[in-house]
Amino acid sequence: MRLLLLLILGGLMHAAGTFAPQPGVGSGAAGTALACGYLLLSGFFLGSLFRQVGLPKLTGYIVLGIVAGPQVLGLLSPPMVANLQIFNGAATALIALTAGVELDLRSIRPLMRSILALIGGAMLGTAGLLTAAVYFWRDLLPFLHELTPEQALAMALVLGVTMSAGSPAVVVALRSEMEADGPLTRTVLGVVVMADLVVILLFAVVSSAAKATLGGNADALGTAATLAWELLGSIGSGLLVGGVLAIFLRFVRQGTGLFVVTVAFVVAEVGMRIDFDPLIVALAAGMLVRNTTALGDRLQEAIEGASLPVYVAFFAVTGANIHLRELLIIGIPAALFVTVRAGGFLGLGWLAARVAGAPEVVRRYAGFGLLPQAGLALALALLFVRTFPHFGGEASALVLGAVAINEMLAPVLYRFALVRSGEAGRGQGAAARIPVGANAPAAVPENLVSS
Amino acid sequence: MRRFAQPSGWRTPRRWSVWRAVAVVIWFGLAAWPGQSAQESPVPSGPAGAPATIESPPVLKPQTPPEQMPLPLSLEPPPPPEPAFDHRPLESAAEVIKAVLGLTALFALAYLGGHPRVRKLERRAGISHVVTAGLPFVILGAVAHLPSVGILxxxxxxxxxPLLPLGLGWIGFTVGFRFDARLVESLAPGMAAAGLLSAALPAATIMASCGLALLATEGPWQNAAFLRDALILGTAGAMTAHxxxxxxxxxxxxxxxxxRVWSIVQVEQLAGVVGLMLTAAYFRPQGASVAxxxxxxxxxxxTLGMGTTMGGVLYLTLGKLKAGPEFSLLTLGSVAFIAGMASFLRLSPLVVxxxxxxxxxxxxxxxxAQIRAAMMTLERPIYLLFLLIAGSIWKLGAWQGWMLMGLFLLARLAGKRLAVSVRRRGRExxxxxxxxxxxxxxxxxxLSIAIVISAQDLYFGPTVSWMLGAVIGGAILTEVIVQLTLRRQTGPATGGQEGGPDEETAEAVI
Incomplete structure (x- = not known):
């Protein structure tokens, strides 16, 4: 039945597409509403089908976006996809809010040693590995050919940091979908959330350094001030937002889901304009509610009840934005770097967890949780283009290719790890939870590296 | 839906006289409807639900030479496209922040306007939501549109x-859910005819008076746009509030x-939706803008096939689901899909x-029941958002809008009066x-407001703004007249019953 409904919906979309006199037309208001409805309905059905065959629902959403998107069937025109990107910011904020609410410091404290070890060992180590790989395989990358070894090393550093970015969204979504709980789930969540912050900081530093190496003006003081504004400002406003949420949850109660989604939109849209990171803002808000009030569970329920449409649209749009053409062109080097990244996370993750004395399940499977990648890497890739206009486009294509591969494969692998670890299904009352998650797209303000 | 007891002891109606009147009205209507559509300015992408004055269509290369195009009703060249409207993206961060925060505040107000406590207050006061919340929201919309404010x-x-087709679809769903097939069975003899008459005569008087005014102000009679606008005004004015x-x-x-009055209202609303369906089907853009x-x-x-098909698809989709996030997802997705599809094909999302x-x-x-409850939760906030948008695009300086409002109001009162007189004379x-x-x-x-907002989604041109002003202003003035008249003649309301089956619904007090 679900397959039949999928076909009917696809057929209707195709029929509607023939109404427009020119291919690709349909960017108007109606086109946006139509595309949104189509993605929500079809995403639900395809996600259910994927779950039936043992794959994550969110992979179903992403596959729907790829197949229905402009590059394959063309049921969604490029303007439709562009208009639907309004969901990105809100989804990022909601995902970070979920992550924040799940970060109960009392329960995480015993895992902190493992978390720090994994960030220091696996994440930074993999960034180093990727840097080395880019540097030594620079013959495969035409845009590095004309650079001196020092310049190539600087660029390799930027690319290494960018490609090491993870995806809290996928991790949060899979945790909800699989109703998982336990040391592995909590450790991975802590790592990916904190690692995102580390990547943002590192990217700002190494891109400034690279710019200086390439002869540009690198303003170290300006970069530091920008970073301070972003981090401290985001945390401060996050605490404010958390306070507002707590007051609403305590005194109003009705319509909490709608209120939370609205707050997410506001945080995303306003935050980006004043160079606050929506990810950090929402994370801080969620952590405040969880760790200083007794309203965390209520907030979690509200998010789970209202955020599913935002998530489905977000992942499907992420899929529709996957650059298949770039993947075809730069597929071999991208696949090589994906392999290096996976090897780094799995190998170094095991090593770091072992050194930290983490439980066996964390040692064996934590690396799988670091594999997913999406939004942050995409945002950094876009920054790449602006920061290094001479060859940023080609470098960005490389990152986009790697992200595309990771988007398709990593959720499946992490789901496998959750099942094998025995933590799937252990979550309390998570039966109706959100089955989604991807990444934090515009998590990095543009001026972070523009200075 | 609240079901009222079937009236008993009525006289057998002299159906022929009523039907004759209805037939005359329908005949006039059909005679006026062309086989071809009113000509529209080309639009860029099929349906773009932008407010009337917002669309600034790029010129598309026609696929068919003009001489081979089907002859439109208009014998004159189509009016030139609307002047380019300022729809540049918001670039300044301050602009965006102001807009986001302002919209959030307005949406929050709209949500609060639909709060049960506000509804209770309205019931106690015995006044309609059009006055209590409607007028302030229209004014808010106008204020938010001021360049110095810049929120809307x-x-x-x-x-x-994109919220426009979505909101219209939501309203269409909500109204459609109230039409139980048992309503038809429970109608007293002659009530269907009474409802039709009660809708048709005001529609006819509005169409006649406003149509003439539009003809005088819009331009050549060969251009059927005035007829289309008159039909929309007539349809919107035909209905009575719940x-x-x-x-x-x-x-x-x-x-x-x-x-009895309840049955008449139901039939009027059905007639209104049918009227909108006919208008949207027969007055469509032709030429290079659509394939x-x-x-x-x-x-x-x-329209009928699409609505029926989507109803079947929805039945298969939503039939077995229980409450929860997936239910919200599918409800929202269904409304967005159907409304988007309808608007994409330049049909009315409300009707489909x-x-x-x-x-x-x-x-x-x-x-x-679960879907109906989900729909009704947001019904009033959507109406209030419509009023905000209407207020923001209402051209207060356009004298044509004010003139239409006066005509609309008077013609509607006259039409309703005529319908009651005909019924009395017929002694049915x-x-x-x-x-x-x-x-x-x-x-x-x-629903009247939703119908005129539909025009915003379907058509372009300055008259859309005039019509909005006429209907919304007319609704507010009518409400004031109703309250003044009834209070003077029968004293203040004693307060409606609380807690009835549909007391909790939004529609009950709208």
Missing amino acids: SDSVLWQIR SAPRLLEARGAGEIAVD WQLPGTAWLFI CFIAAVILANLPGHSQ WNLRLEERRILVFSPMGA
């Missing part, structure tokens, strides 16, 4: 335009009287969603004084 500027309206039977009830009328060049009757069948909802509501299943129904009074001084409901 043209650029912002351009950005949020608050009418409640007003009657609050003034101590008996159950039979309330039921499907079909006659109006074909679009009528497409109405048909789908009627199909869904009348098929066996357990999820209907034993209408009491208070019933006649409430049918003459009948408040306008939110």
Whole structure:
């Protein structure tokens, strides 16, 4: 039945597409509403089908976006996809809010040693590995050919940091979908959330350094001030937002889901304009509610009840934005770097967890949780283009290719790890939870590296 | 839906006289409807639900030479496209932040306007939501549009335009869900004809008066746009708000009287939706802006077929679901898909969603009540958002809008009065004084506003703004007249019953 409904919906979309006199037309208001409805309905059905065959629902959403998107069937025109990107910011904020609410410091404290070890060992180590790989395989990358070894090393550093970015969204979504709980789930969540912050900081530093190496003006003081504004400002406003949420949850109660989604939109849209990171803002808000009030569970329920449409649209749009053409062109080097990244996370993750004395399940499977990648890497890739206009486009294509591969494969692998670890299904009352998650797209303000 | 007891002891109606009147009106209507559509300016992408003055269509290369195009009704060249409107993206961070925060505040107000406590207050005061919340929201919309405020500027309206078909679809769903097939069975003899007459005569008087005014102001008679606009105004003015039977009830009328008025209101609303469906099917853009060049009757069948198909798809989709996040996902997705599809094909989202909802509501299943409850939660906030948008695009300086408002108001009152007189003369129904009074001084409901907002989604041109002003201003003025008249003649309301089956619904007081 679900397959039949999928076909009917696809057929209707195709029929509607023939109404427009020119291919690709349909960017108007109606086109946006139509595309949104189509993605929500079809995403639900395809996600259910994927779950039936043992794959994550969110992979179903992403596959729907790829197949229905402009590059394959063309049921969604490029303007439709562009208009639907309004969901990105809100989804990022909601995902970070979920992550924040799940970060109960009392329960995480015993895992902190493992978390720090994994960030220091696996994440930074993999960034180093990727840097080395880019540097030594620079013959495969035409845009590095004309650079001196020092310049190539600087660029390799930027690319290494960018490609090491993870995806809290996928991790949060899979945790909800699989109703998982336990040391592995909590450790991975802590790592990916904190690692995102580390990547943002590192990217700002190494891109400034690279710019200086390439002869540009690198303003170290300006970069530091920008970073301070972003981090401290985001945390401060996050605490404010958390306070507002707590007051609403305590005194109003009705319509909490709608209120939370609205707050997410506001945080995303306003935050980006004043160079606050929506990810950090929402994370801080969620952590405040969880760790200083007794309203965390209520907030979690509200998010789970209202955020599913935002998530489905977000992942499907992420899929529709996957650059298949770039993947075809730069597929071999991208696949090589994906392999290096996976090897780094799995190998170094095991090593770091072992050194930290983490439980066996964390040692064996934590690396799988670091594999997913999406939004942050995409945002950094876009920054790449602006920061290094001479060859940023080609470098960005490389990152986009790697992200595309990771988007398709990593959720499946992490789901496998959750099942094998025995933590799937252990979550309390998570039966109706959100089955989604991807990444934090515009998590990095543009001026972070523009200075 | 509240079901009123079937009235008993009525006289057998002399149907022929009523039907004759209805037939005359229909004949006039059909004679006026062309086989071809009114000509529209080319639009860039099929349906773009932008507010009338916001669309700035790029010129598309026609696929068919003009001489081979089907002859449109208009014998004159189409009017030039609207002047380019300022819909540049909001670039300044301050602009965006102001707009986001302002919109959030307005949306929050709209949400609060639909709060049960506000509804309770309205019921106690015995006044309609059109006055309590409607007028302030229209004013808020106008203020938010001021350049110095800039919250609902043209650029912002351009950005949020996808909400228009979505909101209209939502309203169509909500109204459609109230049309239980049992309503038809429970109608007293002659009530269908009474409802039709009560809708048709005001529609005819509005169409005649406003049509003439539009003809005088819009330009050459060959251009059928004036006829289209008159039809929309007539359709919007034909209906009575659901608050009418409640007003009657609050003034101590008996159950039979309330039921009769309730039935008339239901039939009027059905007639209004049908009128909108016909208008949207027969008055369509032609030429290079659309690929499907079909006659109006074909679009009528497409509307019916699409609504029915989507109703079936929804039945399969929502039938087995229980409450939870997935239910919200599918409900929202269904409305967005159907409304988007309808608007994409330049049909009315309100009508197509109405048909789908009627199909869904009348098929066996357990999820209907749940869907209806979900729909009604946001019904009033959506109406209030519509009023905000209407207020923001209402050209207060356009004298044509004010003139249309006056004509609309007077013609509607005259039409309603005529309908009651015809009924009395026919002696078909034993209408009491208070019933006649409430049918003459009948408040306008939110469906009327949704219908004129539909014009915003379907058509372009300066008249859309005039019509908005006419209907919304007319609704507010009508409500004021209703309240003044009824209070003067029968004293203040004693307060409606609380806690009835549909007291909790938004529609009950709209």
